[in-house]
Amino acid sequence: MIRILLADDQALVRGALASMLRLESDIEVVAQVGSGIDVLPAARRTSPDIALLDVRMPTPDGLAVAADLRDALPDCRVIICTTFGRPGYLSRAMAAGAAGYVVKDSSPEQLVNAIRRVHAGLRFVDPALAAESLATGASPLTDREADVLRATVDGGTVSDIAKVVGLSEGTVRNHLSSAIGKTHARTRAEAAKVAEGNGWL
Template sequence: MIRVLLADDQALVRGALAAMLRLEADLDVVAEVGAGTEVLDAARRTAPDIALLDVQMPGRDGLSVAADLQRALPRCRSIICTAFSRPGYLSRALSAGAAGYVVKDSPPEQLVDAIRRVHAGLRFVDPALAAEALAGGASPLTGREADVLRATAEGGTVADIAEVLRLSRGTVRNHLSSAIGKTQARTRAEAARIAETNGWL
């Protein structure tokens, strides 16, 4: 049996996924959680083979949880299962140690296939998203530029961002200017929106 942990903040989605997976003779859903902060404890208690993680969850996002699981429980392999078909998220998920990435509007048999392949030691990436990621390339933003745009998206002024990130205001302005150029935006708010849409933040 392949032991599966489900982590999704939407109870209806989580329940539907669990019901669907339980129809498979070789899959056993051993834990269901609704927040990223609950995943590690649940995984330690139930020893899953596969953790199926949503990206956006309360407390911790699925990408950081995948990295935590890889460090704490390397035998548990992660698959990101999300509504976000963004190449930037795919790149970040693989960098965080996830072994699979499936979009929620995929056919159910694709998710089941992904679980079996990842359990067998392979990787699985939604084919359409993989093609889009190859065509679009990696994020053009540096880590600091992404930090500054994240703070911008939360509504911070240059002074606020400088204080939070412990940078000078001039450095913040330089990072914003660079990020605006790289995203081909007109304003910092537009740059933050473009970066978020592409999954770079």
């Protein structure tokens, strides 16, 4: 049996996934949780073979949880299962140790195939997202530029952003200018939107 832990903050989605997977004779859902903080304790308690994680969950998010599982329970392989088919999320997921990435509008057969492949020691990435990721390339932003753009999302002034990220106002302006150029945006708000849309934040 392939033992699965499901982590998704939407109870309806989580329940539907569990019901669907229980129809497979070789898959057993051993735990269901609704937030990132509950994943590691549930995984330690139930010893799943695979953790199926959403990206956007209450703290920490699925990408951070994937890295935590890789370090704490290396025998538990991770598949990201999310609404957000963004190239940046894919590259960040793989860097965090995920072995698979499936978008939620995939067919049930594709998800089950991904689970079986990952359990067999292989990788699985949604084919359309893999192609888009190759076309888009890696994030052009430095870590600091990404931090500054994340702080921009709330719409504060340069002074507000500087306080949030712990940099001088001049340094924040430099990072914003660079990020605007790299995203081909006209404003910092547009740059943040482009970066978020590509999964770089």
